[in-house]
Amino acid sequence: MIHDVSFTVPGDSGAPLRVPAWRLDSGLPGPRAHLQAGVHGDEIAGMLVLHKLLPRLAEAAARGLLRGSVTLVPQANPLGIAQFRQGRILGRVHEPSSRNFNRGFPGSAAQERPLGNLAVWQKGLAELAAQADIVLDLHTDDEALPYLYLHQCFWPAGEDLATALGAEVAILWEGDSDGAFEEVVIAPWLAEGRFEGRLVSTVELRGQGDVSDALAERDADGLYDFLRARGLIADPVQLPEWRGRAVPIGQMETVFAPTSGVLVFERELGDLVQAGERFARVIATPGDPASERALVAPQAGLMLTRYRDRLVPQGAIVAKFTGSEPSSTWAGGALDP
The missing domain is CATH 3.40.630.10 (Zn peptidases)
Incomplete structure (x- = not known):
């Protein structure tokens, strides 16, 4: 019942x-x-x-x-x-x-x-x-x-x-x-x-x-x-x-947008990305090639999440990766604000 x-x-x-x-x-x-x-x-x-x-x-x-x-x-x-x-x-x-x-x-x-x-x-x-x-x-x-x-x-x-x-x-x-x-x-x-x-x-x-x-x-x-x-x-x-x-949550890597702009992913969810490997870029001023900022993986890991919209504000979470070592940016608490 x-x-x-x-x-x-x-x-x-x-x-x-x-x-x-x-x-x-x-x-x-x-x-x-x-x-x-x-x-x-x-x-x-x-x-x-x-x-x-x-x-x-x-x-x-x-x-x-x-x-x-x-x-x-x-x-x-x-x-x-x-x-x-x-x-x-x-x-x-x-x-x-x-x-x-x-x-x-x-x-x-x-x-x-x-x-x-x-x-x-x-x-x-x-x-x-x-x-x-x-x-x-x-x-x-x-x-x-x-x-x-x-x-x-x-x-x-x-x-x-x-x-x-x-x-x-x-x-x-x-x-x-x-x-x-x-x-x-x-x-x-x-x-x-x-x-x-x-x-x-x-x-x-x-x-x-x-x-x-x-x-x-x-x-x-x-x-x-x-x-x-x-x-x-x-x-x-x-x-x-x-x-x-x-x-462990402390080994998760969170990558933030260094600037606002058009977000272009170059790797897919589930891809294994190596340390230092480029996975996306942000174009701050479309029309100006010098405004492109490449985003790289802090350590080798699986791309677990991605930002949904393709115009990203500065400081937004662009992606999260699994890791095998403690993240240099880990400060405790939850992954998301």
Whole structure:
């Protein structure tokens, strides 16, 4: 049976906004999972994935295959999806407070009476996931291969998720992640020191433009198989061995635009680029050959992400690469601001 566990938050105008959420509870012993998408309101792929996954889980429950419970929040951020400007959604940052929607979750969750609608929303999501053993937060990058963020305590146990979703890279973090949703979930687990059977991950489902039935069905299949492998669905599956790369976050290389201008990539996502090898250029003043600035890889690695637009502002993240040595620019926290 599907239970409506939606909650409301005050919108920026004061009018109540609904966060739609559904829970399937078997009443039987088993894992408790929480899956959500769209914490950044402009990252759409996961919304379609969970839209396709929900009826499959309902069918499994109807067939008596569900163990434990699963909560789905397919469109988690009504504040973000309301921020349309000139035909484009600006869902990464909460405009009234200028705060990234996926930062500050621990502080909001700790407030007995949250101050401001952003904190009310963050606390509501944190409470909805609080009893779960498995928590997946679905995001997308600009342009990217599929990849995962996981705390290092979940590795290599989290290889099953990477395998099921076809993720080519797992980025392993420690310390803190600048208050992302993942951090508020893991905090009590770290205090207990108990991780068996638990997992929390930020899942990056490629890029913002990668929204299609074919990709969503592939990812829904992957999530379904992962939940089977974890015992939430009593239909066992043997996942193949993962053949991707696990990279400590401090070894990830982030390349920034040295100037604004026309961005031209000369290598593709997934390409292995050698140290010092040119992978893109920025033309600051079209018409002036002397204005071209070549961008090179700081160390050998896989091109994991790329800037989506082809007119880039100075200081924007142009690309991220895996690395095998500590990055000279690593300063702690999350990879993105």
